Amino acid sequence: MKRILLVLLLAVAPVSSAQAVQPDEVLADPGLEARARAISRDLRCPVCQGESIDDSNAPISRDLRLVVRERIMAGDTDAEVLAFVVDRYGEFVLFNPRAEGANLILWLAGPGVFLLGAAGALVYIRRRGQPVATESATETALTADEQARLRDLIGK
Missing domain, CATH: 1.10.8.640 (Cytochrome C biogenesis protein)
Incomplete structure (x- = not known):
C-alpha cells in the first residue's frame, strides 16, 4: 500500500x-x-x-x-x-541583464577574477618548481680566523 x-x-x-x-x-x-x-x-x-x-x-x-x-x-x-x-x-x-553600462562590470567581473586566479596559480607553480636562491660562495666562505675558532669550538 x-x-x-x-x-x-x-x-x-x-x-x-x-x-x-x-x-x-x-x-x-x-x-x-x-x-x-x-x-x-x-x-x-x-x-x-x-x-x-x-x-x-x-x-x-x-x-x-x-x-x-x-x-x-x-x-x-x-x-x-x-x-x-x-x-x-x-x-x-531581467534574469539576464543587458551587457552595457554598469552591468558591463558584472559581466566582466567573473572572467576577470578567473584570469587573475589563473595568473596567480601559474606564478605560484613556476616559483615552486625553481630551486631556492642560495647566497654566493664569497658570502658563505669562512675567513681564516673563523675557521680557527670553529676548530677550537669543535675540539679538533
Whole structure:
C-alpha cells in the first residue's frame, strides 16, 4: 500500500509544480502564447526574485503576465515588450541583464577574477618548481680566523 501511495505521489509531483499561468490568461493564438511564455521566462518576479513571472503565484507576477500579453496583442515586438516592463520596474526584473553600462562590470567581473586566479596559480607553480636562491660562495666562505675558532669550538 505504501509503495502504491509513493508511486502516485511521484506521478503527481511534476503536475503540482506546474507553471502559475491561469487559464484565463492564456491567449487564443498558440503562436502568441508561445511568445508570451518565452518573454515571461526571461522576467524575474519582483517579489519572489528567484522565480520567473511565469512560475510565480504572486499577484504582481499575474499583473506582469497580463501586461506582457496585452503588449503582444497590441503588436509590440519581444524587445518592445521587455523595454516596456524594464522602463517600469528597472533592469532588476531581467534574469539576464543587458551587457552595457554598469552591468558591463558584472559581466566582466567573473572572467576577470578567473584570469587573475589563473595568473596567480601559474606564478605560484613556476616559483615552486625553481630551486631556492642560495647566497654566493664569497658570502658563505669562512675567513681564516673563523675557521680557527670553529676548530677550537669543535675540539679538533
